[in-house]
Amino acid sequence: MAKVGIFFGSDTGKTRKVAKLIQDAFASDDVAAPVNINKASIDDLLAYDYLILGTPTLGDGALPGLDCDCQAESWAEFVPELESADLAGKKVALFGLGDQTSYGNAFVDALGELYDVVSEAGASVVGFWPNEGYEFNSSNALDGDDFVGLVIDQDNQSSLTPERVKTWVASLKSEFAL
Template identity: 75%
Template sequence: MAKVGIFFGSDTGKTRKVAKQIHEALGSDAVAAPVNINKASIDDLLACDALILGTPTLGTGQLPGLDADCQAESWGEFVPELESADLSGKTVALFGLGDQQSYPDDFVSAMGELYDLVSAAGAEVVGFCSSAGYEFNDSAALDGDDFVGLALDQDNQADQTAERIKSWVASIKPALGL
């Protein structure tokens, strides 16, 4: 069985909560509890066979810590390490949080930035999800009509989160080696 690590960035605690829900949905297949990326090193990620990475979208659609007005530093501090990492042979699934009503032009766009980073580092990204059922104008996390990972809106569609997580986890387990 593959060693899967769940790492997330969070500023309000919503992404942490979703990471825990994903961990719970993995059941006995989950190796360890989710880890906030600001408490992790690149070696922690490299020690895993597969990764589940999550982020909220802040500011103008950026990863937390990359927006000059943002107080959260989680992903901002980690990006240089990720940019120089070799993730060849790693399978990565992504999840992102956003608010499609208040920020319809950048819905879950930070997940798109994370996708670009891990793809450039050589990872195989799995777990794309349809954009059907969402109402937004644009997102940097789109690849055609699909999001590059699990898109969640805890502000406007929290009632759909549990089912979306359940379905997504079932779809990524084989690709993660679980």
């Protein structure tokens, strides 16, 4: 069985595409094919040594299905399971999509929400990402000068996505000892 599980929520399919780019960048049998979170159970996540979790930010900064009026394949039903899970000893990397131009006051806030959930469940979060190269007013996904995971803006910076994914995955290989 693969050591790394990739799970994502998606409304438009952009987060799924980035999840696939991440899997491809690993180029390893150690990484399972990405799974939409609405098709997963907590046991599916706990079966992996390492997790990569991804989310878009919808509306004014919410995780899909939480505090937003949106039609999303969402984290909403899964978050309570994740909150009650014991993630102690698990290394978790996060990635989030957002639009820094249209939603610069809540840029990738859902990534920050997901970070809070997995941290409170005991996970060790790895894969922080520098905030250089983004223009936004506010983000709940910042920890100091770094984002709590890889940040992708497919609306305004899609040309940067492949290189950002490649660089991030290279750091995760080290963090995950792959």
